[in-house]
Amino acid sequence: MINTLRKLLSIIKKSFKVIYAYILYYTGISNYYLLKRLNNKAVVLTYHRVLPYEKRIESYSHEAIMVDPIRFDMQLKALKECFRIVDINEFSDLVHSGIVEGPPACLITFDDGWADNYNYALPILKRHQCPAIVFVPTDYISSPLTFWQETLGQQIAKIYESGTSDAKELITKYGFPDTLSGNDITKNIIIRDYVRSLKTLPYNKIDMMMTDLTKFHGMNGASKVDRHLTWDELKELHKSGVAVGSHACTHRILTRLTQDVVETELVESKNTLERKLGESIEAIAYPNGDYNDRLGDLTKKAGYSLGFGTHYGYVSGTDNLYDIKRINMNDNTASSKPVLLATILGIM
Ligand SMILES: [Zn+2]
Numbered sequence: 001m002i003n004t005l006r007k008l009l010s011i012i013k014k015s016f017k018v019i020y021a022y023i024l025y026y027t028g029i030s031n032y033y034l035l036k037r038l039n040n041k042a043v044v045l046t047y048h049r050v051l052p053y054e055k056r057i058e059s060y061s062h063e064a065i066m067v068d069p070i071r072f073d074m075q076l077k078a079l080k081e082c083f084r085i086v087d088i089n090e091f092s093d094l095v096h097s098g099i100v101e102g103p104p105a106c107l108i109t110f111d112d113g114w115a116d117n118y119n120y121a122l123p124i125l126k127r128h129q130c131p132a133i134v135f136v137p138t139d140y141i142s143s144p145l146t147f148w149q150e151t152l153g154q155q156i157a158k159i160y161e162s163g164t165s166d167a168k169e170l171i172t173k174y175g176f177p178d179t180l181s182g183n184d185i186t187k188n189i190i191i192r193d194y195v196r197s198l199k200t201l202p203y204n205k206i207d208m209m210m211t212d213l214t215k216f217h218g219m220n221g222a223s224k225v226d227r228h229l230t231w232d233e234l235k236e237l238h239k240s241g242v243a244v245g246s247h248a249c250t251h252r253i254l255t256r257l258t259q260d261v262v263e264t265e266l267v268e269s270k271n272t273l274e275r276k277l278g279e280s281i282e283a284i285a286y287p288n289g290d291y292n293d294r295l296g297d298l299t300k301k302a303g304y305s306l307g308f309g310t311h312y313g314y315v316s317g318t319d320n321l322y323d324i325k326r327i328n329m330n331d332n333t334a335s336s337k338p339v340l341l342a343t344i345l346g347i348m
Contacts, residue, residue, distance in 0.1 A: 014332075017348055018339060024347070025338030033345055034082060038104035041314040042094060043083065043344060044326040046285075047072075047110045050121040051225070057184055058225040060153025062192045064330055065112075069120045071331055076128040078337040079106055087131035088243040088283060092306060095324075098317030108132040109308065109326065111247055111285050113141060114226075118233040122240060134237060135247035135285035135308070138272045140228040147251055148206055150226040153195045155213040157188070170216060174209055199288075203252065231276055238277055245283035246270055246304075255290045262295065266302035282306060289326075296322035312346065 024030040048065035050072050056063075067075070079085060083106035086094070091107045094100045108125075110117050113136030125132055140146065159167045160180050170176070177194055180187040198206070229237070238244050246269040248254060254262050266284070273281045282305045286295065289310025299307045299322050306321055313325030327333075333348055334340035342348045 017342070018335075021336075021338045021342035021347060024345075025341060030338065030341040030345060031082070034104065034341060037345065038314060040100050041316045042086070042091065042100045042105040042107065043314050044091075044107045044109060044308065044324060045079075046308075046310065046326045046328045047108065047121070048112050048330075049114045049116050050124070051114075051116045052120070055225050057188060058223050060150040060157070060188070060192060060195070060223060060226060061114075062149075062196050063189070063332075064196075064328070067329060067331055067334075069124060071335065072121065073124050073127075074337070075329065075334050075340055076108075076124060076130050078340050079108075080128060080130070081337075082341065085130050087241075088133045088245070088306075092282065095315055095317050095319070095321055096305070100315070100317060109245075109285065110134040112147075112251075113137060113229045113234065113247065115229050115233065118229055118237055122237060122242065125242065126240060131241060131243070133243040133245050133283065134234075135245040135283070136229065136234065136273070137247040137249060137251040137287065138269045139249045140251065141234060142230045143228065146226045146228060148210055149195050149199075150223065152198075152206075152210065152213070153191050154223050154226075155210075155217055156191050156195070158217055159213070160187075166216060170212065173212075203256070235277065243283075244273055244277055244281065245285060245308075246273060246281055247285050248287055251287045253288045253290045254286055254295050255292050259294070259298070262298055263302065266299060266304070270302060270304070283308065285309075291323045296320065 047067060049061055050067050050069055051059065053068055056066065082104070084103045086105045086107055088107065091105065094105055108130060110121065110132060113134060117134055145151070156176055159170055159176070177190055180190055234244065248265040249269045250265065252265070254265060257265070270281045284299060284304050285308040291307070291309045296307060307323060308326055309323045310328065311323070311325045312327055315324055319325070327344055333343040339348060
């Protein structure tokens with residue numbers, strides 16, 4: 001009962017925000033504030049996956065990192081009307097020179113190196129002639145494995161399907177949701193929300209759980225939809241004008257690792273990308289956006305000139321260029337042009 005009320009309140013709150021976003025847009029207020037707030041500043045947007053709705057039933061990635069291709073197309077059109085879309089080199093020049101002049105600049109970034117960036121995002125980026133940069137975790141490129149979140153989601157779904165006493169034991173042992181009710185889409189959402197709630201669990205506990213579940217299923221692969229780019233696809237993206245940056249090697253949160261391991265993640269991912277793509281890699285996006293000053297120092301020492309985090313905000317030339325702010329994009333934060341602008345303004 002309390003949960004239903006909570007959900008209802010959240011829907012009402014969201015609806016009011018959307019109405020507010022439309023009022024701001026059609027009265028010209030959002031455009032006015034955009035120019036005022038972004039004066040001498042740039043905005044960096046974070047995308048992850050560009051995947052059609054009908055494919056998502058096979059995916060265990062959370063909705064918060066998804067954009068439908070039709071919506072992505074609408075977003076690029078809207079962004080081009082309000083911003084100057086810059087590539088990573090122009091962005092770097094702007095922020096390093098300390099001045100961000102002219103119409104507000106916008107850099108489009110993708111994290112995680114999902115194969116859908118090649119299949120769905122690239123044709124749309126090309127059609128709009130929009131530059132972008134994709135940050136890839138090198139260990140997952142051309143690998144049959146994916147992140148523990150997607151793997152775990154798939155394994156939990158199979159546990160419920162199996163219904164054996166061993167499966168029930170695992171459900172109790174790890175505190176998985178008691179029952180999965182509703183249709184396949186609802187069940188999938190319950191699993192993805194549950195997996196997302198484990199994000200801060202220590203790595204040794206996650207490893208233990210994964211080992212147990214892999215033993216139960218005898219498999220550790222990912223759903224076909226939750227696949228990362230191959231090296232050929234990444235090279236093709238790169239040839240088509242999409243820049244490439246590092247997202248470390250293993251996608252582990254760097255602030256949780258020892259200094260030696262962090263140095264290896266930073267240096268090896270950079271070296272691998274430089275060797276494969278034949279050009280210098282200057283930018284990194286930290287997995288999960290987690291940052292501290294030690295990480296900033298080590299990133300600089302490893303030879304990067306830009307480090308991207310996930311704190312909300314705009315970028316000015318005087319900011320810490322090893323913890324660059326970004327704004328997350330998904331289906332809900334940018335469902336229409338008025339909502340997209342309201343998200344960038346920090347209203348949604
Ligand atoms: Zn990531």
